[in-house]
Amino acid sequence: MTNAENTVEQLEERPVLVVDYGAQYAQLIARRVREAGVYSEIVPHSMSTEKILAKDPAAIILSGGPSSVYADGAPAGDIALFEAGVPVFGICYGFQLMAHTLGGTVAQTGLSEFGATTATVCAEDSSFLTGTPDSQNVWMSHGDSVSHAPEGFDVLAKTPGAEVAAFVDTKRKFGGVQWHPEVKHSDYGQVALENFLFNVAGLEKTWSTGNIIDEQVAKIREQVGDDLVICALSGGVDSSVAAALVHKAVGDQLTCFFIDHGLLREGEREQVEQDYASTMGIKVVTIDESERFLGALEGITEPEAKRKAIGREFIRSFEDAQRKLIAEAGVEGADIKFLVQGTLYPDVVESGGGEGAANIKSHHNVGGLPEDLKFELVEPLRTLFKDEVRAIGRELGVPEKIVARQPFPGPGLGIRVIGEVNKHNLDVLRAADAIAREELTAAGMDEEIWQCPVVLLAGVRSVGVQGDGRTYGHPIVLRPVSSEDAMTADWTRMPYDVLAKISNRITNEVREVNRVVLDVTSKPPGTIEWE
Known part of the structure; x- marks a missing residue:
């Protein structure tokens, strides 16, 4: 069978549909499902339940999104989707939408969580959290929380900001998590997704992305x-x-x-x-x-x-x-x-x-x-x-x-000069960037770091002292991050001696710079580039 014939045959399989509620990670969810050996497609939340079910899905995953389920104009849930006998898994907004639609309670508790959070498994489970530790690192991005699970659901996990952070109804083959299992910073996220696909939904591995x-x-x-x-x-x-x-x-x-x-x-x-x-x-x-x-x-x-x-x-x-x-x-x-x-x-x-x-x-x-x-x-x-x-x-x-190159944005240094982009500011940034790249390579960190934007704050000056005299120079920001797909990232813990050497060289060799700072923000809430 040729690759083309194989593709056609595989596309005729019953898909796992990812319903996109405006998520930054909808495509990533679909990709994680494909990595698990199950064919997946994305559909918009505006697609009617009738059309979604007409695709004969093997399972449905409800994605995250920026809305609040109780806000005016927020994407709504359809009870008919949950009455069709199709396994459903909710993530973040999709988790809250499932709870809200099936009679649970979603509220703004004031305990938002963004980035790395610890989830605690609080119930015996043989479904999608099986094989994961009682305490695990997860990646959160939510302001609202599920305060009461719908009838028929067992609460599986909680976090400091969410008393109900995971639940399951094994009888109806429903489940969900408040965190994002699709991102690599959720340590056991892929395990949870695959457990849902195979343990809860009962699917089999039948698809490959090799074509x-x-x-x-x-x-x-x-x-x-x-x-x-x-x-x-x-x-x-x-x-x-x-x-x-x-x-x-x-x-x-x-x-x-x-x-x-x-x-x-x-x-x-x-x-x-x-x-x-x-x-x-x-x-x-x-x-x-x-x-x-x-x-x-x-x-x-x-x-x-x-x-x-x-x-x-x-x-x-x-x-x-x-x-x-x-x-x-x-x-x-x-x-x-x-x-x-x-x-x-x-x-x-x-x-x-x-x-x-x-x-x-x-x-x-x-x-x-x-x-x-x-x-x-x-x-x-x-x-x-x-x-x-x-x-x-x-x-x-x-x-x-x-x-193997570290990513470099198409707009180049134009979005790494915070302020006006002119030849002088570009020359300053080029000199600092070259030093940082040279030292990172010398330290053998090129493969450890996904990307290290060097940013010039051209519109900011601070007082310094060099050669017993006052300076009024610009800050340079180092932004080393670790990531796999650029959708999420965490700042890279670099050795202090490498940071010190970069800082010393930049402030000694680039006359216009008198201060070097380190950006220790994850994505979210920050993006990798500053602009």
């Missing part, structure tokens, strides 16, 4: 046909793997453009040209557009405005590149209508993608795109997460030095 590459190659060929394609190549993991996928699909129809927008880190341009262009066999054209971008950013300090300006200028740059490529081809009336982007699912959800999702920040390649966009986008990674993209890259033969 992602073949699926995407087929889709790209169908979308592009014989037309020419250009790719927005940054040299990072996402755009590099997207380019490799498209090249596998359409070969020399692809030309990659690397735009030097003047917002790169020290040595970035040379690294891309050397590591990617010389090893992948893909045509790469470098274009210096630094003056265009710095001119567009002049006087802008508001983060959303920065991202939209950068997104707009990227598209304008690619439109210019398109015209030049057509002229070089010498084909009268030719057109290039396809633009490849390395957009990932976290970019989409943070930009408000998906029905009911909150707009956290507009990524330059999603919410930052101009309304008059003339390209048709090719985004083969749009439903994937970073670790999945790395795995695909390795299978495609993308060099390890690219696949």
Whole structure:
């Protein structure tokens, strides 16, 4: 059986449906289910119960979301969904919605929990918490709590901010948790999900994600046909793997453009040209557009405005590149209508993608795109997460030095200068960033740290003393984080001697900086980048 035939057969299986209530993690829930060997799809909460049940789901998972179940306009539960004989699992908002719909009580207790929390198992359980310890680390993000479980449910766990943090009705095959089992920071989250799927819902492992590459190659060929394609190549993991996928699909129809927008880190341009262009066999054209971008950013300090300006200028740059490529081809009336982007699912959800999702920040390649966009986008990674993209890259033969790179945002240092983006501020940040990266590499921490944004607070000054004299310099923020998929993150506990060396070097070698601080905020409530 071919991969394509296998895919069709598997898609005909009864899916586990993730009902999306505007969650930041809906796609992650579906992915965790797929990792467990069960096929999963996402449906919006606006889909009628009749249509949801018409998909013949093997089970239903109700996602989290930003609403309160008792608030006006909040997504409502339908009792018919719970009377259809389908196993249901609720997460965060979905947990509260299940309780509320089935006669339990949800209230704002004043005991909000965000980030790492300890859950205590308070009842004997042979369902989805079996095989997990009585005390376990979980990842919370809630203000409301279930104060009374519905009739027929057994309360399984509690936390300091939620007396009812998990419950189950094994007879009806219902269950749920207040925390987010889909994120890696919930230590036994995958165990709980798999226990629900197999112990409570009675499902079997019948699905594999090993055909992602073949699926995407087929889709790209169908979308592009014989037309020419250009790719927005940054040299990072996402755009590099997207380019490799498209090249596998359409070969020399692809030309990659690397735009030097003047917002790169020290040595970035040379690294891309050397590591990617010389090893992948893909045509790469470098274009210096630094003056265009710095001119567009002049006087802008508001983060959303920065991202939209950068997104707009990227598209304008690619439109210019398109015209030049057509002229070089010498084909009268030719057109290039396809633009490849390395957009990932976290970019989409943070930009408000998906029905009911909150707009956290507009990524330059999603919410930052101009309304008059003339390209048709090719985004083969749009439903994937970073670790999945790395795995695909390795299978495609993308060099390890690219696949293993720490993420670097498309807007570059433009969103790491808090304040006005100008050449002076960029030079200060570049110097500090280069020192931090050099010391982290020397300490062997490149693989331990997911990402370490170095941030310049250009609009802030503090008094210092250097050489027996008063200084009035800028602070630099170090933001080392550990993560797997960028949807959640925790700050990395770095050795003090490494932090001290970075701080000493920056304050000694970068004249405009007299203070280095460490950001110890998890995500949530913070995002990985400051803007």
